[in-house]
Amino acid sequence: MKPHPGRVRRPTRARVVSWTTLALVSCVAVLAYLFGDQLGRGLGLVALLAGAALACLLAWRENRTAQRLREARALHQVLVHAEQLRAERARQRAVVEVLGSRVEALHRQLETSGRRVCALRQEVSTLRGNYEALRVELELQAVLESDARIVELGRSGQVIDPWVTARELWSRDESVRRLA
Numbered sequence: 001m002k003p004h005p006g007r008v009r010r011p012t013r014a015r016v017v018s019w020t021t022l023a024l025v026s027c028v029a030v031l032a033y034l035f036g037d038q039l040g041r042g043l044g045l046v047a048l049l050a051g052a053a054l055a056c057l058l059a060w061r062e063n064r065t066a067q068r069l070r071e072a073r074a075l076h077q078v079l080v081h082a083e084q085l086r087a088e089r090a091r092q093r094a095v096v097e098v099l100g101s102r103v104e105a106l107h108r109q110l111e112t113s114g115r116r117v118c119a120l121r122q123e124v125s126t127l128r129g130n131y132e133a134l135r136v137e138l139e140l141q142a143v144l145e146s147d148a149r150i151v152e153l154g155r156s157g158q159v160i161d162p163w164v165t166a167r168e169l170w171s172r173d174e175s176v177r178r179l180a
């Protein structure tokens with residue numbers, strides 16, 4: 001793990017112990033090698049190798065501990081991120097449910113509006129039929145009563161003539177004038 005720029009990383013206690021052990025064993029081994037007899041030199045070399053092995057073991061433990069700490073931090077970050085994702089999914093699920101309910105409400109409103117449009121179209125059709133029936137009835141009354149004046153309003157582009165008998169009656173009676 002690299003230190004941030006401008007910051008010096010303090011040595012850990014395990015590293016200090018490792019280096020101190022290596023330095024002490026090295027000093028003892030060098031003194032034994034320089035000033036000792038054959039047996040002292042052998043014991044000095046064995047002590048030097050044992051000290052080096054001990055220093056390596058301590059360094060390995062320190063690295064393993066640092067690795068575990070890094071993994072624990074990474075695991076903690078992953079768990080925090082997973083919790084944030086769960087919360088975000090819950091919020092998104094709530095939003096989707098609200099939007100779904102709104103869409104269902106709009107569909108219900110659309111169906112209601114469609115039914116209302118159908119009912120209004122039927123009513124308009126009925127009213128148009130009533131208008132035509134009223135017009136024909138007035139024409140028939142006008143034919144029967146020769147004094148009545150009938151004004152027929154022409155439709156733009158359409159000639160609606162459902163009652164041919166009414167026109168025949170008009171053509172027989174010359175006293176009724178039609179105004180265009």
